[in-house]
Amino acid sequence: MKISDIPQVASWLSEAGIATYELTGPDYRICLRRSVKARSRRGLSAGPRQDSAGPVRGQSDAVVASPGVGVFLRAHPVQEAALVEPNDPVAAGQPLGLLQVGPILLPVLSPRDGTVASIIAPDRSLVGYGDPLVALMS
Known part of the structure; x- marks a missing residue:
């Protein structure tokens, strides 16, 4: 190079x-x-289509997708507690999980404030670029 x-x-x-x-x-x-x-916002895809009034509170309105290929971890390998659980409030930039690529751990960050609707990807599952990991709601 x-x-x-x-x-x-x-x-x-x-x-x-x-x-x-x-x-x-x-x-x-x-x-x-x-x-x-x-x-780019490629890592964030819209959830189910809503009317022009916007999403209904309590429903998933955004899905945080994997930024790359690796193993999705809900907790840091040296900690037992998951970074987030369903119904946890989250702030923009807060880690929702980790993507392990070989020995490297990359944070999967919340793109905005909200509440965790569900954890889509199972802990320690192999994920690809764009695979859904965590659903957020307003």
């Missing part, structure tokens, strides 16, 4: 909605990161 390749790689990562990418070679190591706020 050449330094001149970095802008193209960064563009591909941005288009794919990837926030962090690390590449190591025999004589180089690069790490590209984008702000979580700058990440």
Whole structure:
């Protein structure tokens, strides 16, 4: 890889909605990161269609999707308690779970304030990019 390749790689990562990418070679190591706020909304998909008045309180109105491929963890490996449970209030940016990619743990963050409607992905399940993990409600 050449330094001149970095802008193209960064563009591909941005288009794919990837926030962090690390590449190591025999004589180089690069790490590209984008702000979580700058990440595309591909990781958030709408729930069931609602009328123009908006979602009904108590129903799932957003699904937080996996930002990549890995193992979904509800709790940190050295802790027993899950990061969130159904009916827990959450704030924007709060960790909802972790995505384990090899030895790396990446937080799965709440995109907004709300309440956890349900945990969709089973603990320690293998998930792919875009798989639903957690349902939120207003």
